[in-house]
């Protein structure tokens with residue numbers, strides 16, 4: 001594939017995520033990288049006590065222990081993934097707020113319609129994006145991500161509408177949803193507020209997911225506790241334990257003080 005094609009794929013994923021709330025970057029990982037990531041993923045689930053997976057369950061792992069598995073850590077700093085995140089957030093070095101993996105073991109009912117939020121508050125536009133690096137393909141037959149195009153914008157602060165309230169769960173349920181389907185090794189970029197759901201799952205569904213934030217908006221002192229909670233880590237955490245390729249993304253500047 002030529003450099004021009006790769007650049008076009010990146011700019012397309014950025015503009016799709018901005019317009020629709022979901023953007024796709026196809027075939028980011030090579031077949032070999034997918035195999036390595038799957039092997040590390042399965043090992044992490046056994047090492048960290050999640051077992052081989054019970055039908056009907058979603059098992060998540062998160063925190064810096066995941067970064068000890070190179071096949072998983074690679075999914076957070078892959079240059080093409082970081083390029084798309086940088087473009088969406090307009091942030092030269094995005095802040096990797098949270099690292100996580102999800103495993104759905106079939107048969108699983110999927111996930112109901114919702115938007116990711118702690119409270120029904122409006123937020124600054126494009127201050128966060130979640131990446132989903134899929135290690136198994138998803139399709140309308142099994143585990144597609146369903147989303148309501150453009151719904152993320154209803155949750156953004158607006159100068160024209162200072163008293164804006166975010167939509168209710170009833171409105172989210174009533175949205176019009178379209179499927180996102182990808183092959184293993186491809187990435188979905190999701191603006192957390194976009195309304196989304198997951199189709200019923202009939203095949204193993206594994207992915208590695210990062211939450212990236214715009215430093216200029218999210219790294220205010222009062223949010224550090226939340227970030228530390230997300231990471232299950234400590235302010236004193238030893239940065240040298242974080243792989244060198246992750247460190248620039250991981251380190252919040254205010255901790256330099």
Ligand SMILES: O=C(O)CCC(=O)C(=O)O
Pocket residue numbers: 102111116132145196197198
């Ligand atoms: O598994 C997915 O694709 C999305 C899960 C989900 O809805 C969420 O984490 O908010």
